[in-house]
Amino acid sequence: MRTMSTTETIVTQLLEEIKKIPKNKNQLQIVALTGSGISKGSGIPTFRGKDGLWKNYNAMDLATPQAFKRNPQLVWEWYAWRIGLILDKEPNPAHYSLTKLEEARLLKWLITQNVDSLHYRADSKNIIEVHGNIFRAKCEKCGVKIMLDKAPTEPPMCACGNMLRPDVVWFGESLDQVIITKAYEVISNECDILLVIGTSGLVYPVADFPFIAKDRGAFIIEFNLDDTPISHIADFVIHGKSEETLAKFVDELLEIID
Ligand SMILES: [Zn+2]
Incomplete structure (x- = not known):
């Protein structure tokens, strides 16, 4: 080397x-x-350590399938904040x-x-x-994927009636x-x-x-x-x-x- x-x-x-x-x-x-x-x-934070803090939650508590199951609203709120942050950067x-x-x-x-x-x-x-990609959301029920061009104000819903999730790989997922x-x-x-x-x-x-x-x-x-x-x-x-x-x-x- x-x-x-x-x-x-x-x-x-x-x-x-x-x-x-x-x-x-x-x-x-x-x-x-x-x-x-x-x-x-x-200027994109890494979401590790203190960079990952948001409203006293850290990334490990939000970027998991369990967190989404427990409180999808909260997880989407965090993703909406991150999407807004990224859209501000170049x-x-x-x-x-x-x-x-x-x-x-x-x-x-x-x-x-x-x-x-x-x-x-x-x-x-x-x-x-x-x-994955933070600007993409997917339906775990029917497999549909959609692109988000701005931060969602509400958790996005699929045409099949299921709530979409961020199409990113969460902790503990393959x-x-x-x-x-x-x-x-x-x-x-x-x-x-x-x-x-x-x-x-x-x-x-x-x-x-x-x-x-x-x-x-x-x-x-x-x-x-x-x-x-x-x-x-x-x-x-x-x-x-x-x-x-x-x-x-x-x-x-x-x-x-x-
Ligand atoms: Zn669906």
């Missing part, structure tokens, strides 16, 4: 590594894996740099743990949201099988370079992704404020705010790789 505080030398060294990959630029497959750290620069240069990389046909997939939809708002296309299978496929078979951005490396099964990619021969570059449990297997670790480091890295990469 080589830890750097700037991206200058990394891009040059990365290009040397890319040359070793027996593919030309058009076949090179870059995958990004993002976590809450990428949205920090947009994607930051880190989100936009991944869009640029995708438009340059270098980024193949973007796997995110975030539910804030900021990658969509930054116009990224091939997004795999492993933990991930959507179809989505997680797709993510495993991408990580295992379509990834020459994995950019791991702002993820703690603690939430499973996503925390395993960099290890799987590494086993399959991918080159791993981590962008984070600090070291994480992933850092020791990363080929490069770039410390700093991703809205600065990733944006600079992508600009330099696009400039040289053309």
